[in-house]
Amino acid sequence: MNNSISTYTLRIADDSLILGHRVSEWCGHGPILEEDIALTNIALDLIGQATSLLEYAAATEGKGRTADDLAFLRYERDYTNVLLAEQPNGDFGQTIVRQWLFDTFRLFFYEALCYSKDPQLAAIAEKSLKETKYHFKHSSEWVIRLGDGTEESHQRAQAALDLLWRYAEELFFMNAVDHELIAQGIAVDLTTIKPLWLERIQHVAKEATLKLPETNWVMKGGREGQHSEYLGYLLAEMQYMQRTYPGMEW
Amino acid sequence: MVTEQDIWHWLEDVNDPEVPVLSVVDLGVVRSVNLLDNEVEILITPTYSGCPAMQVIENGIRSKLAEKGLKNVTVTTVLSPAWTTDWLSEKGRKKLREYGIAPPENEVDKSALFADPVVVPCPICHSKNTRMVSQFGSTACKAHYQCNDCREPFDYFKCLK
Known part of the structure; x- marks a missing residue:
């Protein structure tokens, strides 16, 4: 059993699971019907990807835990998603800016992960990439x-970007686990996709007449289990049923 | 003596729960059927990662084969090669159209922002004067369109490559 692969897979899974849950909070609250449906579809894709990833993380962990155990029965400090994923939805603009920073990252990340020497990670990447596009x-x-758009929409989108930009850097977090797996051709070297991400972000921001904040202030910690205050509330809601009725099935 | 061909044939009676006009064979979700002595292994692949129909499809395959007297059946989900709308059979496309869902058209590169959406003929009146209402529709695999001529809203089974 390879615990580095499990740790690595769990990070990708947690990003998908936590962001998927966040986006699902829009269900029934979208600004227009079409967007309500779009956001719930995107949430569903993310949760679906999380399912495949959690199954693989559980299998490679080798402790007899299932994907459901990992999703619903861990404590806050055991989740390794980036802080960006757990940030509140805010207004529609804030949700969209958060999603844009993340989707642009995921696009290049999955493209690269398709070439992983780990066949299961490559298969999940190939599948997920089509949805991520x-x-x-x-x-x-x-x-x-x-x-x-309008003065109002511009101001809100800019405010969201100013708020969330500090969380973007953590998408490129790497530690010994990554370096070990990069050497084996399994993990993606995130330094290679960062310039691609930045170029694409700059291009869209320019089209959007948005200004990327000029700051080096970075918020991180999620990859090491140190979360913002928001994750606990999210988990309380997401885990409620399994904590209240352990082993419940439907 | 049961053959793999018999099993393929029987699976044509197992329908997708969300698009009931399509069988799991038309949809390209069944990837292979392997028969070894009395054991059958069926490989299936999801259309989308989060497709909630997969469990129902798996159960449908099991009960259809049980009905035919096959007991040792394994249904395994594989992710690679990833499902593509190219695997929809010609028969499947025809059935979709008759059911009122426009089948997938070859689409332009999705990385082009604000590119004109693909022209999807209306499955009701066949007009090409239609518009995309939303890239996301009633299920993960569909987009929402409306015909500008007959005014009928319709589902488009969107291209996935």
Whole structure:
């Protein structure tokens, strides 16, 4: 059993699971019907990807835990998602800007992970990439529509970008686990995709007449289990049923 | 003596729960059927990662084969090669159209932002004067369109490559 692979897979899984749960909070609250449906579809894709990833993380962990155990029965400090994923939805603009920063990252990340020497990770990446292309198009177009829209939508999109930019750097977090797996051709060297991400982000921001904040202030810690105050509340809701009725099935 | 061909044939009676006009064979979700002595292994692949129909499809395959007297059946989900709308059979496309869902068209590169959406003929009146209402529709695999001529809203089974 390879615990580095499990740790690595769990990070990707947690990003998908936590962001998927966040986006699902829009269900029934979307600004227009079509967006309500779009956001819930995107949430469903993310939760679906999380399922495949959690199954693989559980299998490689070799402790007899299932994907459900990992999703619903861990404590806050055991989740290794980036802080960006757990940030509150805010207004529609904030949700879209968060999604855009993440989708653009995921697009290049999955493209690279398709070449992983780990066949299961490569298969999950190949599958997820097709879905991510739709998400990327959706969030990028909305960023441009909002940024280059009315005075109000521009101001809100810019405020969201100013708020969330500090969380973007953590997407490129790497430690010994990554370096070990990069050497084996399994993990993605995130330094190689960062310039691609930045170039694409700059391009869309320019179209959207949005200004990327000029700051080096970075918020991170999620990858090491140190979360913002928001994750606990999210987990309380997400885990409620399994904590209250352990082993419940439907 | 049961053959793999018999099993393929029987699986044509197992329908997708969300698009009931399509069988799991039309949809390209069944990837292979392997028969070894009395044991059958069926490989299936999801259309989308989060497709909630997969469990129902698996159960449908099991009960259809049990009905035919096959007991040792394993249904395994594989992710690679990833499902693509190219695997929809010609028969499947025809059935979709008759059911009122426009089958997938070859689409332009999705990385092009604000590119004109693909022209999807209306499955009701066949007009090409239609518009995309939303890239996301009633299920993960569909987009939402409306015909500008007959005014009918319709589902489009969107291209996934």
